[in-house]
Amino acid sequence: MPLLFEEIDSQDSPLGEISLRKRRMPAFGDRDIYEVKLGDEFLMSSMFVDAEEALSTLGLAATEGEALSVVVGGLGLGYTAVAALKDPRISELLVVDALDTVIGWHKDELVPLGKILNADARNRYVLGSFFDLATDPRSSFDPDNTDRKFDAILLDIDHSPTEFLNAANASFYTTENLAQMADQLKPKGVFAMWSQNLPEANFEALLKTVFGSVASHVVSFYNPFQNNESTNSVYVCVKAE
Known part of the structure; x- marks a missing residue:
């Protein structure tokens, strides 16, 4: 009989103790x-993953072209990255995470999707702060090519545009810093972002100061604890030509 609870690993990190x-x-x-x-805070769970997967499917559906170069901000448990790799147009996926512990769990295949990501030659892990790499003009999501432009950037780190995993992340959500990140996108490139909340009008207005078009999608999924539908959202933005 399987154990009802098992702690697989626990380590110190720059943000505090992190456990799987x-x-x-x-x-x-x-x-x-x-x-x-x-x-004591739940960072991520495989309980409900519909919206994490929709971040990839909705973001990539808005992305044009072939041989796509895509960035995923936040590895989590790998659901956004694995969903992205189902798109045959992707030639390379850079998955950026600030915690080497989380990357290590995937490389060591302590989490189920690690095996899938490790077996796909298109996948590459990048250790670093997404927000630092996004907003420092001297940096790039690709440490081997600081001038590189991407077809899409898919972000799932903070709980929402107003509820942050780390208080320092709040500074990212400005016209200046979003525009700095958008400089790493090709013309008509896509920025998509997950949120645990319904679309927020103020954030949509902020996104429109940077991107040519902004669409918000509500993702519904069944929640057995409440015996009804729960919702997350995905913002999909397209850079002007």
Whole structure:
């Protein structure tokens, strides 16, 4: 009989103690639920992944061309990255994460999707702060090519544009810093971002100061704890030509 709860790993990180756990919940049947905690806060879970996958499918659906170079900001448990790699147009996927512990869990295949990511030659892990690499004009998401431009950037780090994993991340959500990130996109390149909340009008207005078009998508999924639908959202923005 599988264990109902198991702590797989726990390590110190620059943000505090980070731990990887696995549990079984009757509401989810025989499926193992993987969770990551940062201190006492739940950082990520495989309980509900529909919106994380939709971040890739919606963002890439708005992306034109072939042989796409794509950045995923925030590795998490790998769902956004694996969903992106299902698009045959992707030639290279750079997955940026600030925590080497999280990257290590995937490289060591302590999480289920690590095996898929490691087996795909298009995938490359980049250790670094997404926000620093996005807003420093001397940096790039590709450490080997600081002049590189990307077809799409898919971001899933903060809980929402107004609820931050780290208080320092708040400075990213300005016209200046979003525009600095957009400089790493090709013309008509796409920036897409996940949020746990419904679309926020103020953030949509901010995005429109940088991007040529902005669309918000509500992603619904069944929540067995509430016995009804829950919602997240995905913002999809296209850079002007």
